[in-house]
Amino acid sequence: PHVGVLTLSCPQRPGIVHAVSRFLAELGADITEHQQFDDRVENTLFMRTAFTAQDADAETLTRRFEDTAREFGMTYTFSDATRPxxxxxxxxxxxxxxxxxxxxxxxxxxxxxxxxxxxxxxxxxxxxxxxxxxxxxxxxxxxxxxxxxxxxxxxxxxxxxxxxxxxxxxxxxxxxxxxxxxxxxxxxxxxxxxxxxxxxxxxxxxxxxxxxxxxxxxxxxxxxxxxxxxxxxxxxxxxxxxxxxxxxxxxxxxxxxxxxxxxxxxxxxxxxxxxxxxxx
Amino acid sequence: PHVGVLTLSCPQRPGIVHAVSRFLAELGADITEHQQFDDRVENTLFMRTAFTAQDADAETLTRRFEDTAREFGMTYTFSDATRPxxxxxxxxxxxxxxxxxxxxxxxxxxxxxxxxxxxxxxxxxxxxxxxxxxxxxxxxxxxxxxxxxxxxxxxxxxxxxxxxxxxxxxxxxxxxxxxxxxxxxxxxxxxxxxxxxxxxxxxxxxxxxxxxxxxxxxxxxxxxxxxxxxxxxxxxxxxxxxxxxxxxxxxxxxxxxxxxxxxxxxxxxxxxxxxxxxxx
Amino acid sequence: PHVGVLTLSCPQRPGIVHAVSRFLAELGADITEHQQFDDRVENTLFMRTAFTAQDADAETLTRRFEDTAREFGMTYTFSDATRPxxxxxxxxxxxxxxxxxxxxxxxxxxxxxxxxxxxxxxxxxxxxxxxxxxxxxxxxxxxxxxxxxxxxxxxxxxxxxxxxxxxxxxxxxxxxxxxxxxxxxxxxxxxxxxxxxxxxxxxxxxxxxxxxxxxxxxxxxxxxxxxxxxxxxxxxxxxxxxxxxxxxxxxxxxxxxxxxxxxxxxxxxxxxxxxxxxxx
Amino acid sequence: PHVGVLTLSCPQRPGIVHAVSRFLAELGADITEHQQFDDRVENTLFMRTAFTAQDADAETLTRRFEDTAREFGMTYTFSDATRPxxxxxxxxxxxxxxxxxxxxxxxxxxxxxxxxxxxxxxxxxxxxxxxxxxxxxxxxxxxxxxxxxxxxxxxxxxxxxxxxxxxxxxxxxxxxxxxxxxxxxxxxxxxxxxxxxxxxxxxxxxxxxxxxxxxxxxxxxxxxxxxxxxxxxxxxxxxxxxxxxxxxxxxxxxxxxxxxxxxxxxxxxxxxxxxxxxxx
Incomplete structure (x- = not known):
């Protein structure tokens, strides 16, 4: 299995965690680390989710996540485990x-x-x-x-x-x-x-x-x-x-x-x- | 809206975050804080999710969550915002x-x-x-x-x-x-x-x-x-x-x-x- | 015995510690704490000496120390143990x-x-x-x-x-x-x-x-x-x-x-x- | 001028600082750092004095200090600036x-x-x-x-x-x-x-x-x-x-x-x- 990391930010509203976890569940991905910060001063949610999946190709995931991202107004990035x-x-x-x-x-x-x-x-x-x-x-x-x-x-x-x-x-x-x-x-x-x-x-x-x-x-x-x-x-x-x-x-x-x-x-x-x- | 906190631990396996976030989404709850720790030494997941919902009565939520908990073998607690x-x-x-x-x-x-x-x-x-x-x-x-x-x-x-x-x-x-x-x-x-x-x-x-x-x-x-x-x-x-x-x-x-x-x-x-x- | 504290600063030169310790020895004082800092940037010596003596009256000591202080160009203060x-x-x-x-x-x-x-x-x-x-x-x-x-x-x-x-x-x-x-x-x-x-x-x-x-x-x-x-x-x-x-x-x-x-x-x-x- | 360090410990009693500073003054030494600790639990004084002098040969100083040390029951060491x-x-x-x-x-x-x-x-x-x-x-x-x-x-x-x-x-x-x-x-x-x-x-x-x-x-x-x-x-x-x-x-x-x-x-x-x- 491959390792991937999704980071995103978007305006706070209900359903974000659910949407992300559903996306990853449908991929068959296993979440290994998940952190989020609800910035109530800026009303923005920040999230980082690391996961393992059979296929964690950043480009593919980026494309597949587009609809979800658009729905919530997310700025997001998928990264694979490549060392910078x-x-x-x-x-x-x-x-x-x-x-x-x-x-x-x-x-x-x-x-x-x-x-x-x-x-x-x-x-x-x-x-x-x-x-x-x-x-x-x-x-x-x-x-x-x-x-x-x-x-x-x-x-x-x-x-x-x-x-x-x-x-x-x-x-x-x-x-x-x-x-x-x-x-x-x-x-x-x-x-x-x-x-x-x-x-x-x-x-x-x-x-x-x-x-x-x-x-x-x-x-x-x-x-x-x-x-x-x-x-x-x-x-x-x-x-x-x-x-x-x-x-x-x-x-x-x-x-x-x-x-x-x-x-x-x-x-x-x-x-x-x-x-x-x-x-x- | 009322404030609630769900804490749980269970054996690690895919789908846990998704199940929890779906449960809360169906409640109409808004997640305000979410932390989890995947203890790879013990193969156990620990999670704490704070949320706001129209109804966050701990007893009701405890009962409604029973099926999900059983499926994943979760030990869990719902708490409301009462100060101890x-x-x-x-x-x-x-x-x-x-x-x-x-x-x-x-x-x-x-x-x-x-x-x-x-x-x-x-x-x-x-x-x-x-x-x-x-x-x-x-x-x-x-x-x-x-x-x-x-x-x-x-x-x-x-x-x-x-x-x-x-x-x-x-x-x-x-x-x-x-x-x-x-x-x-x-x-x-x-x-x-x-x-x-x-x-x-x-x-x-x-x-x-x-x-x-x-x-x-x-x-x-x-x-x-x-x-x-x-x-x-x-x-x-x-x-x-x-x-x-x-x-x-x-x-x-x-x-x-x-x-x-x-x-x-x-x-x-x-x-x-x-x-x-x-x-x- | 009474407790006294001498603090002083003066231009750095040889003999200062000796002069102070001789003064206190002649008093019959027992030094209980002594710290000094030789500021080589400013070429100034800072010193704090705590002592016990039969008579540690600040006013008397201040007067008796005058000659020594003048010799070395010291700014100095004797304090007794009074709590501020x-x-x-x-x-x-x-x-x-x-x-x-x-x-x-x-x-x-x-x-x-x-x-x-x-x-x-x-x-x-x-x-x-x-x-x-x-x-x-x-x-x-x-x-x-x-x-x-x-x-x-x-x-x-x-x-x-x-x-x-x-x-x-x-x-x-x-x-x-x-x-x-x-x-x-x-x-x-x-x-x-x-x-x-x-x-x-x-x-x-x-x-x-x-x-x-x-x-x-x-x-x-x-x-x-x-x-x-x-x-x-x-x-x-x-x-x-x-x-x-x-x-x-x-x-x-x-x-x-x-x-x-x-x-x-x-x-x-x-x-x-x-x-x-x-x-x- | 050469750099030397004297470290010593001895039973606490009046006159120690005076004896050490007199010894160094007679050498023409200039004290550059001086710290002492009066351990009232063990009734022992610890002292470290760094100085510069025309001659800071450890062996010579050790011999010359013997009388003072004996008088106060000091355990002492002179070190020069040699790097260990x-x-x-x-x-x-x-x-x-x-x-x-x-x-x-x-x-x-x-x-x-x-x-x-x-x-x-x-x-x-x-x-x-x-x-x-x-x-x-x-x-x-x-x-x-x-x-x-x-x-x-x-x-x-x-x-x-x-x-x-x-x-x-x-x-x-x-x-x-x-x-x-x-x-x-x-x-x-x-x-x-x-x-x-x-x-x-x-x-x-x-x-x-x-x-x-x-x-x-x-x-x-x-x-x-x-x-x-x-x-x-x-x-x-x-x-x-x-x-x-x-x-x-x-x-x-x-x-x-x-x-x-x-x-x-x-x-x-x-x-x-x-x-x-x-x-x-």
């Missing part, structure tokens, strides 16, 4: 890349890393030691448009489903953000909305906060304002310099990013306006 | 009682406190200031059987649905545990299974652990071994005396117990052998 | 007041509550049940100057050493902030610097953060920008409405505020510019 | 080794990894990719004494100051534990004292706990009973299989072990009977 292909972008800090590589190699990341892109050469050895192609795309103000086109070519070449900015320290153009919309995840090294922008650990030190954190979010044109997928925090105190905050903060970055990538890869993240519904 | 009546037992420490009273008075506890029973007089003022009847039932070795019968009488007199041992420092007899099975929650002042029995903060100090915690669990005849509903922990260090561990630990006790009572009151806790499924 | 007198200000939410009262009554707060001031009448019963004088000072735009003068009179009347804004929902004037500088603590219901200003739980909901928190800080004229003493956080998810965020957030508010008051009362908090050094 | 040499032992799980290698390579671990020993060949590639010698020492019941002797030879050959059991799945003999006393750290994959012994994540699953954790402790002959240096925990729920508990638990293992190694390397951990004093 992930391209990772880095600059000089390797902790998130290192962490993702280990989870991938030991089978705890339900996705496949396919390449690493960087504007620096520093992490080439780490990528290549893991058997990952490393593509160096230097960027400066003048070369940015060409560099971004080059990135899109690489994304296409490696058939990447997801781009992960694992401490990639360049701001993407609005145009690139839009093209990657919904399939690019960034890790920001602060507990957003605090300390947007540059040098957040220095900002955190200056403000004297008692926890630092990290935020994994979808990339949007509005820098550090994308929908938040996951956040992790850790307690700190007055004795820690900005550098020491960064050292302990890195552990939260790696954890938050790894969770966000896993949840995205398993189709557990849905967008609700500017917020996320995460069925973990 | 809670009797609290204490000894001398008042932090959990104080906390539950405040949540009850401010409307954040979906249950009604109806009386306080204690083997000491110390907390009478706190109970009575909250308008709660306070019943003093002293206990010693000789009087224990009579005291426990008196407790059962009080439970009956106040029509209590749930008994909460909020730092009640007497061991209940096996017989009483069995009579209260599934409707008595205890808070133990350690992160179980560590530090069972007496003076857990002293045990924690002697062992030099770096976090202390608290465990809310159903009462069973096997002391400190009942199914765990919730646990909370807090970081501590070598400087803290047993008394200081107790002081910070009390905050975790009150939090864990309040959550456990809330989840139980909302029919969010199901038993899976010796473990709990908590649909919070 | 605390005036609490509230509006309608009682969770922080309720929590502080309990800690005070059970002896886990090293301070004495002396009165409650509010711009509403709602919490009069809670204050009076605890035996605390309740002073109702209504405030509107027109009456604000008079109301603030009345507050200062009450502070003086009750000889309050510390004013705790335990969810007091009025902005204080710059002048009042300055008069209470260093002796007023506020609890803000967000993890600052995120979600300053009004309705932070609604802001947190709209932004879709995955933790909410609370911040206890010294009151300054710059609203929600005072030096942070303590922060606490709790994990939340997409299912929670702003009201539910507020419900779980309240537990973090009470915890963070209680810790901040305790640390302040024990002279454990020192100011380092806009940051705090907390020797807890 | 660490030998890591593993079996098949690589997450802790992987984590320590990264921290070492990026400069956030104040110690030097010098070799990896394993009873399996699985992690040879990981060690060798990091440039670390990998020594395979197979163990079975019959070969255990010889294997342990071989390990001691390797410890000596690499002049290892510290042995880290980073998920080494063999029980050490009492004799080996004693020989490595105070210089071997183990990570146990549970929140001790819960779930000692084999397969703790399976035990945790069976008991239905709501957090799992990890414990870094000094190795003693009494298995899983050594003095605890650090513990980390993470929230889990009923849905997680033992394997999923292990996956999230591994993150806590790596974190707790890395902190314990760091603190040990910086002479921040002192023994107080069966407990640790950790001046982090």
């Amino acid at each position: 292909r992930v391209l990772i972008m880095v600059s000089k800090f390797g902790h998130c890349l290192h962490d993702l590589i280990f989870r991938w190699q030991t089978g705890s990341l339900p996705a496949d890393l396919v390449a690493v892109v960087s504007n620096h050469e520093d992490l080439r050895p780490m990528a290549e030691a893991a058997g990952l192609p490393f593509v160096h795309i230097p960027v400066d103000a003048a070369s940015k448009p060409a560099a971004e086109q080059r990135l899109l070519d690489v994304v296409e070449q490696f058939e990447a489903d997801l781009v992960v900015l694992a401490r990639y320290m360049q701001v993407l153009s609005d145009d690139l953000c839009n093209r990657l919309s919904g399939r690019a995840i960034n890790i920001h090294h602060s507990f957003l909305p605090g300390f947007k922008g540059a040098r957040p650990y220095h900002q955190a030190h200056a403000r004297g906060v008692k926890h630092v954190g990290a935020t994994a979010h979808y990339v949007t044109a509005d820098l550090d304002e994308g929908p938040i997928i996951e956040q992790e925090v850790v307690r700190v105190d007055h004795r820690m310099t900005p550098e020491e905050l960064a050292t302990v903060g890195r552990d939260t970055e790696a954890l938050a990013l790894a969770r966000a990538v896993r949840w995205h890869a398993e189709n557990r993240v849905m967008l609700s306006g500017h917020r996320t519904v995460v069925f973990h | 009546r809670v009797l609290i037992m204490v000894s001398k420490f008042g932090h959990c009682l104080h906390d539950l009273i405040f949540r009850w008075q401010t409307g954040s506890l979906p249950a009604d406190l109806v009386a306080v029973v204690s083997n000491h007089e110390d907390l009478r003022p706190m109970a009575e200031a909250a308008g709660l009847p306070f019943v003093h039932i002293p206990v010693d070795a000789a009087s224990k059987p009579a005291a426990e019968q008196r407790l059962l009488d009080v439970v009956e007199q106040f029509e209590a649905d749930l008994v909460v041992l909020a730092r009640y420092m007497q061991v209940l007899s096996d017989d009483l545990c069995n009579r209260l099975s599934g409707r008595a929650i205890n808070i133990h002042h350690s992160f179980l299974p560590g530090f069972k029995g007496a003076r857990p903060y002293h045990q924690a100090h002697a062992r030099g652990v770096k976090h202390v915690g608290a465990t809310a669990h159903y009462v069973t005849a096997d002391l400190d071994e009942g199914p765990i509903i919730e646990q909370e922990v807090v970081r501590v260090d070598h400087r803290m005396t047993p008394e200081e561990l107790a002081t910070v630990g009390r905050d975790t006790e009150a939090l864990a117990l309040a959550r456990a009572v809330r989840w139980h009151a909302e029919n969010r806790v199901m038993l899976s052998g010796h473990r709990t499924v908590v649909f919070h | 007198r605390v005036l609490i200000m509230v509006s309608k939410f009682g969770h922080c007041l309720h929590d502080l009262i309990f800690r005070w009554q059970t002896g886990s707060l090293p301070a004495d509550l002396v009165a409650v001031v509010s711009n509403h009448e709602d919490l009069r019963p809670m204050a009076e049940a605890a035996g605390l004088p309740f002073v109702h000072i209504p405030v509107d735009a027109a009456s604000k100057p008079a109301a603030e003068q009345r507050l200062l009179d009450v502070v003086e009347q009750f000889e309050a050493d510390l004013v705790v804004l335990a969810r007091y929902m009025q902005v204080l004037s710059d002048d009042l902030c300055n008069r209470l500088s260093g002796r007023a603590i506020n609890i803000h219901h967000s993890f600052l610097p995120g979600f300053k200003g009004a309705r932070p739980y609604h802001q947190a909901h709209a932004r879709g953060v995955k933790h909410v928190g609370a911040t206890a800080h010294y009151v300054t004229a710059d609203l929600d920008e005072g030096p942070i003493i303590e922060q606490e956080v709790v994990r939340v998810d997409h299912r929670m409405t702003p009201e539910e965020l507020a419900t779980v957030g309240r537990d973090t508010e009470a915890l963070a505020l209680a810790r901040a008051v305790r640390w302040h009362a024990e002279n454990r908090v020192m100011l380092s510019g806009h940051r705090t050094v907390v020797f807890h | 040499r660490v030998l890591i032992m593993v079996s098949k799980f690589g997450h802790c080794l992987h984590d320590l290698i990264f921290r070492w390579q990026t400069g956030s671990l104040p110690a030097d990894l010098v070799a990896v020993v394993s009873n399996h060949e699985d992690l040879r590639p990981m060690a060798e990719a990091a440039g670390l010698p990998f020594v395979h020492i197979p163990v079975d019941a019959a070969s255990k004494p010889a294997a342990e002797q071989r390990l001691l030879d390797v410890v000596e050959q690499f002049e290892a100051d510290l042995v880290v059991l980073a998920r080494y799945m063999q029980v050490l003999s009492d004799d080996l534990c004693n020989r490595l006393s105070g210089r071997a750290i183990n990570i146990h994959h549970s929140f001790l004292p819960g779930f000692k012994g084999a397969r703790p994540y399976h035990q945790a699953h069976a008991r239905g706990v709501k957090h799992v954790g990890a414990t870094a402790h000094y190795v003693t002959a009494d298995l899983d009973e050594g003095p605890i240096i650090e513990q980390e925990v993470v929230r889990v729920d009923h849905r997680m299989t033992p394997e999923e508990l292990a996956t999230v638990g591994r993150d806590t293992e790596a974190l707790a072990l890395a902190r314990a190694v760091r603190w040990h390397a910086e002479n921040r951990v002192m023994l107080s009977g069966h407990r640790t004093v950790v001046f982090h």
